[in-house]
Amino acid sequence: MADSQPPGEAARIAQQDEAELVARARAGDRAAFGVLVARYAATARRVARAALGDPDDADDAAQDAMLSALVKLDQYDARRPFGPWLLRIVANAATDRRRRRTVRRVEPLDPALVAGGTRPDQTAERRALGQRLREALATLPARRRMAVVLFDVEGYSHAEIAGVLGIPEGTVRSEVFHARRVLRGLLADWKEEIG
Amino acid sequence: MKEFLPFDHRPDAMIGDALRRALDPGDASVFVARVLGRAERIRQGVGASWDGVLASWARVGVAAAVTVALAAGYVLGRSAAAPAPRRASVADAVLAPATSTTDVEVVLASVIEN
Numbered sequence: 001m002a003d004s005q006p007p008g009e010a011a012r013i014a015q016q017d018e019a020e021l022v023a024r025a026r027a028g029d030r031a032a033f034g035v036l037v038a039r040y041a042a043t044a045r046r047v048a049r050a051a052l053g054d055p056d057d058a059d060d061a062a063q064d065a066m067l068s069a070l071v072k073l074d075q076y077d078a079r080r081p082f083g084p085w086l087l088r089i090v091a092n093a094a095t096d097r098r099r100r101r102t103v104r105r106v107e108p109l110d111p112a113l114v115a116g117g118t119r120p121d122q123t124a125e126r127r128a129l130g131q132r133l134r135e136a137l138a139t140l141p142a143r144r145r146m147a148v149v150l151f152d153v154e155g156y157s158h159a160e161i162a163g164v165l166g167i168p169e170g171t172v173r174s175e176v177f178h179a180r181r182v183l184r185g186l187l188a189d190w191k192e193e194i195g
Numbered sequence: 196m197k198e199f200l201p202f203d204h205r206p207d208a209m210i211g212d213a214l215r216r217a218l219d220p221g222d223a224s225v226f227v228a229r230v231l232g233r234a235e236r237i238r239q240g241v242g243a244s245w246d247g248v249l250a251s252w253a254r255v256g257v258a259a260a261v262t263v264a265l266a267a268g269y270v271l272g273r274s275a276a277a278p279a280p281r282r283a284s285v286a287d288a289v290l291a292p293a294t295s296t297t298d299v300e301v302v303l304a305s306v307i308e309n
Contacts, residue, residue, distance in 0.1 A: 126216065
């Protein structure tokens with residue numbers, strides 16, 4: 001999936017396997033659809049959370065996307081990888097939900113994210129780092145957040161992410177670069193703090 | 196920290212791991228069960244056809260739109276059918292046809308008094 005990893009035998013088999021699963025799901029096989037949902041649940045939920053921040057909203061968006069994908073299975077081109085096709089639906093669902101939420105209310109900043117505190121132990125340190133990262137992500141545009149998560153976490157290539165987000169490949173590179181600059185700065189500060 | 200190229204084409208493992216932990220969605224089984232349950236409910240509610248699901252949503256949407264349009268048309272029609280009464284002016288009184296002599300007399304009388 002990543003640029004540096006050309007699709008190997010395992011990936012090719014996985015893609016064949018997915019094409020078959022999709023064909024079965026399209027024919028009404030619920031178990032096949034279940035396998036696809038289970039396989040992409042974590043990725044879909046992470047991408048939606050990157051876009052929306054709130055985990056419940058993200059799960060709702062990911063669920064809507066999964067159901068929408070099921071309805072649109074006839075439109076899926078089995079010669080192409082399933083993941084980017086599904087994640088495009090996830091990204092659209094998350095973006096739509098975000099727009100509706102923005103109209104509904106101004107997004108409040110989670111007080112837990114900005115609160116200071118005593119020096120935490122190691123487990124809490126990790127949790128606190130997660131909070132800081134989410135806070136840093138929240139300062140980035142939604143598209144930039146999704147781009148960096150799709151690239152650095154999910155391992156998709158720039159070209160695949162361009163397809164998922166519906167933007168040029170060069171824009172994806174730029175978005176990933178800018179997101180990384182912020183996140184690397186945060187991680188460097190964090191390392192200094194914990195010494 | 197090692198130096199990174201601006202548009203590095205390789206995933207950054209450090210950022211990837213940190214983000215994966217930060218965005219960890221938790222147990223997938225609950226989510227999967229929820230999605231499959233919802234899919235099943237929709238399937239049972241409308242029948243085996245997913246096109247039917249969409250069609251039913253579309254029918255509700257069209258019905259709602261027609262209702263709103265009819266209500267808006269009714270309100271607009273009522274307001275257009277009953278224009279606000281206008282006070283007669285001197286010009287109206289002078290130019291008025293002979294049948295409305297009462298109005299003419301009242302207006303002319305008020306002008307003369309002033």
